[in-house]
Amino acid sequence: METTAPPQLFKVTFDGIEIEVPPGTTIMQAGRMLGEKYAPPAMCYYEPLKGTGGKCRACLVKVAAGSAKDPRPMPKLVPSCITTVQDGMVIENTTNESVLEARKGIVEFLLINHPLDCPVCDQAGECHLQDFAFEHGRVETRYEEERRTFDKVNLGDKIQLHMTRCILCYRCVFTADQITNNRVHGVLNRGDHAEISTYIEKAIDNDFSGNMIDVCPVGALTDKTYRFKNRVWFTKPVDAHCDCEKCSGNVTLWYRGDEVIRVTARKNEWGETKEFICNTCRFDRKKTSDWTIEGPTKIARHSVIMANKYRADLKKPTFGDKLAAAEYKQIDDSRPFITDEKTIKESSIENNAKANQRLLGV
């Protein structure tokens, strides 16, 4: 029997761009390889956590051709974070009208029980749901019914859970599963009654429990030491590290003036944390002397943190410069340099006469 060896690389077309990816890559990862502009949005998918994805449907894409062998399109939109690519697959993300239309609906579904109180919420400015709704959602809400509400719950003395804001992405559950051997954190009830909970409001006393705050895409899990201290866009992020025996010690410090008001793990361009930090670093080391400063964190140009004139030297509004360069015309403003008094006098009389003519309309 003949066996054909599988090709080393799959060739897929993503929004009209051909890219070669290794087998087993998901559509999401292929999109992320192309860059920020092409990657589908993600709410529940979190690359460093195993098993995440496939819940929120924010990343739905259209597969216009399933594979080279079977080029029929997939009948429905597929979640890109859990669908692996096939050789010859044609994916339409932003180029397909139905995908954009579907995402509008997804935003509305995610916002059904999410309060629209961004002015109150601490996550505003670095909230994935806010970004997603801003980019893909409708301008106004059509929802009129009552939203479900919960009381705030303290998970230990440093973390607060406000279930009202939760969109049930399960990221924190996967985080808890990853950092502990026991199942201490999960989802109770079903459907509309589903809620994130620990076992009878037991505090999670793991050293890495604070990472749930970073992992949460919305403001459901918040840092109690930072709660309502300041808005994200008034703080200045600085990369720093320390010698920590528990974690890597690579963090971002958020400054207000000279004061460190928050410590978070470093996030990559997808808003994901690759290195979890321990609770000592996060909650207890809030002095500049505890850290070795590396330099200002790189902030995306469109980020609201830029609104506070943070790193104004890095802003490059290239469009204006390019336009100016394209429209630039050399003007001939050379004129003879005259020192002769008589000529100056004559020319000034001449100029005055011209001015008078203009005034009198002669």
Add this chain to the structure above:
Amino acid sequence: MQLTNRAKQVSSKEMTLAERIYLPAIVTGLGITIKHFFKKKVTIQYPEQKRYLGPVFRGQHVLKRDEQGRERCTACGLCAVACPAEAISMVAEEREKGEEKLYREEKYAAVYEINMLRCIFCGLCEEACPKQAIYLRHDIFVPVFTERDNVIYGKDKLVENMNDRYLRTAWTKEEALHQDINDLTPQPRIQL
């Protein structure tokens, strides 16, 4: 060289007798003066009397309360980030249980300060506010100050007095004009 045509030719001829006795000129001059006693005055006595500044004048800031007297501001910081002069600063605080009658949202501004030396009265804070909390009054100027420590306005000066609420009659020039033409008594469009 002639720059304008307003110049007058000056002559030094001798005056006539009527011109020399000056009385006719004095009487004409007094006549003009007396005429003005019976005319409508164009000036007003400013500090005592004040003119209507128009419906869209941007004067002193006010931090609105809602119908139940709760403060609307939730210290979201959008006014401060919109402010081109960086005049606004605030400190947020979480609402405690039992304070629901004082503050509308679960977070409120414990300190809210506007530096009136910095403020340029552009009204961008008003536009940025998602909670309809800050407005620039159309009827009151920021008063002249003589001491530098009077310049920073805190919540004591900014928050609306419930006994003397700030209501607005028109929101645009066109609306005000429409009210004037139809001779309507101005009614608050929205009960703020």
